[in-house]
Amino acid sequence: MPGEPPDPLGAAPRGWVDLRPEQFGIWIKRAKEMVTQAERRRLVAADSGSDYDWTGIGPDEAIAPSRFATWVFHYEDRGERIKR
Numbered sequence: 001m002p003g004e005p006p007d008p009l010g011a012a013p014r015g016w017v018d019l020r021p022e023q024f025g026i027w028i029k030r031a032k033e034m035v036t037q038a039e040r041r042r043l044v045a046a047d048s049g050s051d052y053d054w055t056g057i058g059p060d061e062a063i064a065p066s067r068f069a070t071w072v073f074h075y076e077d078r079g080e081r082i083k084r
Contacts, residue, residue, distance in 0.1 A: 027068075
């Protein structure tokens with residue numbers, strides 16, 4: 001609301017990405033989980049068809065912000081965002 005002091009902790013749940021230094025640990029934890037998932041995926045050849053849903057980032061891939069966001073929507077929010 002105009003005139004009220006900003007509340008970054010209140011804004012984050014509404015969709016804002018909190019990139020303050022004290023929040024970096026959360027993003028590091030997410031990145032580690034993505035790498036763990038990529039390693040598990042690499043070891044399970046049966047789940048490698050074109051219909052396999054993989055949204056993470058492998059350990060040798062460049063970091064892609066859009067893939068990070070997709071991973072968060074899928075694994076933390078238990079949903080997906082699609083264009084309609």
